[in-house]
Amino acid sequence: MFVTLGVMMLLPPIAQDPMYHAFADRRALLGIPGFLNVVTNLPFLVVGSAGIILCARGPGFSGARWAWLCFFIGVTLISLGSGYYHLAPDNNTLVWDRLPMSIGFMGLLVAVVSEHVNVKLERILLAPAILLGVASVIYWHYTDDLRLYVWVQFIPLLAIPALLLMFKSPYPHRGLLIAALGIYIAAKVAEYYDHAVFVRTGALISGHSLKHLLAALAPFLVYVMLKRRAFRKN
Template sequence: MQLAHARPNIALYLAAFLAAAMLLAGPILQPAGYHAFADERSLSGLANAADVLSNLGFLIIGLYGLLRVRPTRLAHTMFFAAILLTAFGSSWYHLAPDDTRLIWDRLPIALACVSLLAAALQDAFPARFAPLPTLAALCALGVASVFWWSATGNLGPYLLLQLAPLVLIPVLQWQTGAPHVQRRAFGAAIGLYVLAKLSELADGAILSAIHAVSGHTLKHLLATLAALVLARMIAARY
């Protein structure tokens, strides 16, 4: 019984540590030239075609998830809705990249991250985290993190909400003895997402090396695969 009462504290302490680390790091600014992506090739008049069209996978996965998930599972429904909106927001941004359009790219990404965390908290501690209040509070934080960046230039809160699910969800799954198939799926999704972020950092280098695709386009494809792994895992539960 004591272990059961202590379980929430591990994730809580980790969350507090991540928040403290963000505050100690100070403002995290968007790199200069962020909007200068390597692949500017057009296709039939479509600007930045590869970075735009590589979002189609999010559209498909979002629709698939919304058709499979139970409407009563609010956090999973929001996750798939956010994946669907990512297809539109990211495509809109990449047509003509600038800070204003980037808001509509980052908003659904933030919502997808916090929705996954809300679902994990509800699975782990259903008596402590009511579905609607938990999801609403975390979504509010996600939206606020994007507008905080837009107003101040500080990416810290937005990046924290991207990192938190990667760190906290595996801990929650381990603490509560989640089925191994769910833990393996989330581990695979984390691996793909990390590869996606590394590809993003090597945008031009990857295009120079293989010519067919840039690092940012590859980021979209790897993130799509991560979403697919999660979609199949979530769908299998219903």
């Protein structure tokens, strides 16, 4: 992970594409601009809140509880940050979309590392990882350089499969983590083909709105994994 971070920061700066904000579906409804891109963030609120409640059970929760809690806090805040961003998409509002995502990504990474390598790593890594995630967004906002944020977003996609292959874990249902990563990749593909999905579905839904729904399904699978773990223990 440190090697990939070093390589990423040796690359030329990556500027934010101004066309990123030109979403296919800008239709307003009930006075809400970009209605579907706003309301499709609600599943994040539902899944994140359920995850927070699960993690807050305290002693009954096994594993990297604080890292998973940070993950679900990030998921919950995405509903607010992304919804706010889509009301008036620009680089300034995008900050509030990316901050909770960075918290979620780092919480997820630390949770999986801790549960597969050494649970004591949670105490060592969690705070620095969350700070790094937040710093990546602040760094982009003030420098228009996405390199650090790109690393924060995509390193879990590379590290988690490697950890699952190289390390055993006492915790069951790890296959749901791979399923969640696969769904998140599908969400990024839908995001990339935002306009194409909008056209192919007859303007029923855009790729970006679909991305929100798929991206919310990924943490739901993580929630199911943790819920089954708690049920098995009980």
